[in-house]
Amino acid sequence: MISKSTIDQVYETARLEEVIGDFVQLKKSGSNFKGLSPFTDERSPSFMVSPVKQIWKDFSSGKGGNVVAFLMEHEHFTYPEAIKYLAKKYNIEVEETERTDEQKQEANERESMYLVSEYAQQYFSDILWESELGKAIGLSYFKERGFTDETIKKFHLGYCLDQWDGFTMAALENGYQLNYLEKTGLTIIKEDTSNPNNSKKFDRFKARVMFPIHSMSGRVLGFGGRILTNDKKAAKYLNSPESDIYHKSKVLYGIYYAKQSIAKEDNCYLVEGYTDVIQFHQRGIENVVASSGTALTPEQIRLINRLTKNITVLFDGDAAGLRASLRGIDLILEQGMNVKVCTFPEGEDPDSFAKNNDLEEVQEYLNSNSKDFIQFKANLLAEEAADDPIKRADTVRDIVNSIAKIPDAIKREIYIQECANIMKVSEGVLFSTLAQIGKKDIADASKKVKQEQKAFDVVKNEVAVEKVDVQYELERKIIEILLLYGKEEQEFEDLVLKENEEGDLILEPESLEIKVYEKIFLDLQDDEIELTNEKFRNIYLKLIAELNEKEDFTVSTFLADLDQEMVSEVSSIMMEEEKYVLHDWARKDIYPKEKETVISQLVSETILTLRCYLIKKRMQTLQKDTEDKSEDNRETLEEIMNYLQLNTLLNRKLNRVLS
Template sequence: MISKSTIDQVYETARLEEVIGDFVQLKKSGSNFKGLSPFTDERTPSFMVSPVKQIWKDFSSGKGGNVVAFLMEHEHFTYPEAIKYLAKKYNIEVEETERTDEQKAEANERESMYLVSEFAQKHFSEMLWESELGKAIGLSYFKERGFTDETIKKFCLGYCLDQWDGFTKAALENGYKLGYLEKTGLTIVKEDAQNPNTPKKFDRFKGRVMFPIHSMSGRVLGFGGRILTNDKKAAKYLNSPESEIYHKSKVLYGIYFAKQAIAKEDNCYLVEGYTDVIQFYQRGIRNVVSSSGTALTPEQIRLINRLTKNITVLFDGDAAGLRASLRGIDLILEQGMNVKICTFPEGEDPDSFAKNNELEEVLQYLQENAKDFIQFKANLLAEEASNDPIKRAETVRDIVNSIAKIPDAIKREIYIQECAQIMNVSENVLFSTLAQIGKKEVADAAKKAKPEQKAFDVVKNQVTVEKVDVQYELERKIIEMLLLYGNDQQEFEDLVLKENEEGDLILEPESLEAKVYEKIYLDLQEDEIELTNEQFRNIYYKLIEQLNENEDFSIRTFISDLDQKMVEEISSILMEEEKYALHNWERKDIYPKDKKTGVGQLVSETILTLRCYLIKKRMEALQNNTHENNGNNNETLEEIMNYLQLNKLLNKKLNRVLS
């Protein structure tokens, strides 16, 4: 268990915008930050971060919370893991008691797989540095590649001994279960026909140098292993199989080490192999990742899209199947990103080029040779087309197909103009072709989406209007006011029910100065109103207690002691109005009024509205009773008339006309 003092120190030290900035590219928006949702596929920002309140809200998925909630949602951390991650980031020493065997057993399957993977990484590193075979084979290989000790340790590189079950035995001896070793793919388990109760166990990566694959937060998800012998039957590179924690289509090698540099440089270099990433990083170019030998996927592109809009794809000088690789370029364009391509001289790849040249030379080469995708594709395909008119036409159509993938209309037009110049084709023809492609895509999509419909069927458009839960919204507003203005001293206009000289009931205003939380608490107590929503009720009592006890109440401290469901609810309440900042109203000369200018009025009107609503509900209940009871209803009718009069007075005060 992590001590309370450590947890408090983590919450006090951690800066939400810094932590989220490691995973999402954030841009200033007034007093807040905004960015693309890390939970959904979107092209316009709907993700808001409030440094003042230290909470975030993702309007596209509905998720929200504090810094710990973000790590739990985004990285699938448990609560203790999130605290440890933050402690490590901010160099805070974690005080904790040793977990019992029972607590270890309670760890869920996913967490157990993470623990097994972390043990494997440490074991492979230990074998590389401390075993004779590891030093002679694995370490020698990395040194030959030109990697320094510092780089090898930075990327946690290792070696799996060339033994059938050396790693598996070590893991089992350290208490890790065979089931999780098999699920992570570290161990291959096969039935033994002669001994059915004792299956055969093999190390998947035996005799290979190891490249751990990290998540964006630094957790070990899987491994890539390279064989060093000339065994033609064995694959040169072998990756961990798909598992609960490792999905190769959603992972980029090196993203953990590159994320901050990518956001800072506002560009990401995309290479093919592990050693390309490591060599570039060692040379001083940190904003580099790899798709680890797999075809580029939309999920991987979206991972980069959170950090930058710009990708530079680096290809080997003699890359086989370069044209096939261009499919990845189209995927990048579809995501609305800017893409450049750079190829290296014949016989060179990013690894060798970075190894054999100084940093300034590599940067200069990249700057001078990175071509816009349209220039690169046109040049490449034009060379293939040569003087063949049919191939030339196919080339032009191929390029326009790529341009059609771009969501931005202005960019499409500029690229069409550029393509027309390079390929010496009229712009009108290209625009016409682009329009045909667009129409075809729309028609295909409509055909796919259109359900089968019988002849002469009449389809009615049914508009369903969601009914507003008035009491829920009012209770939510009360929580919001307590959170934002609870300790503010305000002047309120209180209403006292009196009889005038004619004997009629009137509401006489009286000025009152009090703190917002005192006013709300006393009004609800006086009317014996209890919040009906259980979540709001729990938050309400905790808030009143904290506001009463702490003069220096802060939202950040308050939510650090709440469970994650409450934190998510509070962040949703507080950030609700922040979503309007996403629309940049000021740019349209619309200036929303600052709500804080009328806090006293807001509180009074909210309480009055809640009273009116509850009076209305009470009258409806009394009316139902009169219908059900056939006896004497005089007392009930008199009560209804009193409520009607009170409701009329309250609504008059709210400037509402009653029908």
Template sequence: MISKTTIDQVYETARLEEVIGDFVQLKKSGSNFKGLSPFTDERSPSFMVSPVKQIWKDFSSGKGGNVVAFLMEHEHFTYPEAIKYLAKKYNIEVEETEQSSEQKEQANERESMYLVSEYAQKYFSEILWDTELGKAIGLSYFKERGFTDETIKKFSLGYCLDNWGSFTNAAIEKGYQLKYLEATGLTIVKEDASNAANTKMFDRFKARVMFPIQSLSGRVLGFGGRILTNDKKAAKYLNSPESDIYHKSKVLYGIYHAKQAIAKEDNCYLVEGYTDVIQFHQRGIENVVASSGTALTPEQIRLVNRLTKNITVLFDGDAAGLRASLRGIDLILEQGMNVKVCSFPEGEDPDSFAKNNSLEDVQLFLKENSKDFIQFKASLLMKQAANDPIKRAETVRDIVNSIAKIPDRIQKEIYIQECAQIMNISEAVLFNTLAQIGKKDEADANKKLKEERKDQAFNVVKNETTITKVDVQYELERKIIEILLLYGNSSQRFEDLLLKENDKGELVLEPEFLDAKVYEKIFLDLQEDEIELSNENFKSIYKKLIQELNENENFTINSFIAPLEQDMVSEISSILMEEEKYILHDWGRKDIYPKAKDKGIAQLASETILTLRCFLVKRRINTLQSETTDIEKDNREILEEIMNYIQLNKLLNQKLNRVLS
């Protein structure tokens, strides 16, 4: 268990915008930050971060919370894992008591797979550095590639012994279960159906140098292993199989080490292999990731899109693979990103070029040879078309097809103009071609929609228009919690209108002023009317809030939500960030400037309580009226009570300056 002192220090030190900035590209928006949702596929920002409140809200998925909640949602950390991650980031020493065997058993299956993977990474690194075979085979290979000790340790590279069960046996001896070793793909299990005792276990990565594949937060998801022998039957590179924690289509090699540099440089270099990434890092260029030998996927592109809008794709000098790689460029364009392309001289790849040239020379080469994708694609395809008019026409159509993928209309037009100049063809022809492609895409979409509707033709669907009724009491109780969270400790002058009898014996309202803190006024008003919040979540938050505000003069939202359950933290973040979503619409650009709530805190608090009173009084009147339907019953007492409540309701509405019909 992690000590409370450590947890408190983590919450006090961690800055939400810094932590989330490692995963999402954030842009200033007033006093907040906004960015693309890391939980959904979107092109317009709906993700808000409040540095003042130290909470975040994702309006596209509905998720929200504090810094720990983000790590738990995004990285699937347990609470202790999130605290440890933050402690490591901010160099905080973790005070921890020994976990009991029962607590260890409570770790879920995903967490067990992470633990197995992390153990494997440490094991393979120890074999590389601490055994004679590891040094002679694995370490010498990395040294031959030109990697320094510092680089090898930075990327946690390792070696798996040329033995069928060394790793598996060591892991089982350490207490790791075989089912998780198999689930992560580290161990291959072959069962004998006739005799369970003959079950055989093999190390998947036997005799391979190991490249751990990490998530954005640095968790080990899987491995890539390279064989060092010339065995033609064995694959040169072998990756971990798909598992609950490793989905190769959603992971980019090196993203953990590159994320901050990508955000800082506002550009990401995309290469093909592990060693390309490592060699670039060693040379001093850190904003680089690899697709790990797989075809580029939309999920991988969106991973980069959270950090930057700019990708530079680096190709080997080998022309054979260029055409296939162009398909990846179209995927990047579809995501609304800016693409440049850089090809290395023939016979060179990013690994060899970075190894054989200085940092200045590599940077200069990338700067001078990174071309706009239109220029690159046109020059590449035109070489293949030569003087053949048919192939030339196909080339033009191919380029326009790529332009059609771009979601932004202005960008499309600029690229069409550029393409017209490069290909020496009129803009009108290209725009017509673009329109034809658009019509075809629209026709295909309509055809697909018709087919879907045809499949549902025999399903009788009753369309019912449902009107969602506003739950007034829920909204008012929610507003009370919001006021307490934002302004609970604020001292205000409240104007109360007290019910008094004048000289004529009539009930009138007379003003009386009270200086008090907002939480005191709300608490006293609710106590006076014996009002208890009806929503269980709000009731629980209200009690904790009043207690915390009463006991702690230095109340902060961050310290208040730190010890709460995550579902309660999420509820609070939703309450506090509800109005922040309107910032996303940027009303200021439309010359609309809403009045800030903190300009009338006392009035806001008083009116909210009064409105709740009115609502409860009207509900009581309706209840009493329903009891007078029996004409044979003597209803005089009930009718008298109704009249009293009607009079009270009238006075309450006078306080609110409302006219009753």
């Protein structure tokens, strides 16, 4: 268990915008930051971060919370893992008591798989550096590739011995369960159907040098292993199989080491192999990642899209595989990103080029040879078409197909003009082809919508229109006011119910200066109002207690003591208004009044509206009681008249006209 003092220190030290900035490219927006949602596929920012409140809200997915909640949502950390991650980032010593065997068993399956993977990384690294075979085979290989000791240690490179079950037996002896060794793919189990006790266990990565694959936060998700012999039956590279923690289509090799540099340089170099990434890093270019030998996927592109809008794809000098790689460029364009392409001289790849040239030479080459994708594709396909008019026409159509994938209309037009110049074709013809492609896409989309509509028609009559829950919204507003302005001292005009000389009830104003939380608490107590929503009621009681007891009350310390479900609810309440910042009303010459300037009015109107609503509900209940004509309803009717009179007075105070 992590000590309370460590948790408090983590919350006090951690800066939300810094932590999230490691995963999402944030831009200043007033007093807040905004960026693309890391949880959904979007092109317009709907993710807001408040440095003042130390909370975030993702309006596209509905998620929100504090710094710990972000790590739990984004990296799938447990609460203790998130605290430890932050402690490590801010150099805070973690005080914790030793976990019991029972607590270890309670660790969930994902955490167990992470623990097994982390043990494997350390084991392979130890074998590389400390065993004679590891040094003679694995370390020698990495040295031959030109990697320094510092680089090998930075990327946690390792070696798996040429033994059938060396790693597996070591893991079992250290208390790791065979179940999780199999689920992570580190161990292969060959079942003996006749006698399950004779099942054989094998190391998946036997006799391979090891490349750990990390998540964006540095957790070990899986491994890539390269064989060092010339065994034609064995794959040169072998990756961990898909598991609960490793999905190769959603992972980029090197993203953990590259994320800060990508955001800083506002560009990401995309390569194919592990050694390409490592060699570039060693040369001093860190904003580079690899697709780990798999075809590029939309999920991988979105991972980069959170950090930058610019990708430069680096291809080997061998032109044979270039055409097949063009599909990946189209996928990047579909995500609304800017693409450049750079090819290396024949016989060179990113690994060898970075190894054989110094930093300035590599940078100069990349800057001089990175072409806009349209120039690259047009030149490549034009060379293939040569003087064949049919192939030339197909080439033009291929390029326009790529341009059609770009979401931005202005970019599409510019690229059409550029393509016309390169291919010596009139812009009119290209625009006409683009329009035809667009019509086909619209027709296909329309067909799909109609099919979905048919399915929807079957059930649409069953869908009821959801009514606004007035009391829910008012109770939510009370929580929001307490969180934002609870400690503020304001002058309120209180309304006291009195009888005038004619015997009529009137509301007489009385001024008083009081803190917002005291005003709300006293008003609700006077009216004997209790919040009906259980979540809001729990938050309200905790809030009132802390606002009353703590002079140095802050939202971040209040959130630190709540469970994550309540943290998410509180964050959603506090950030609700921030979504309007995303619309940038000022650019449209619309300037909403800041709530801070009318706090007392906001409090009074919210409480009065709640009173009116509850009075109306009470009157409806009483009216039902009068439906029984056999009973004497005079007292009930008198009570209704009193409520009616009070309701009229309150609405008059709210400047509302009643029918």
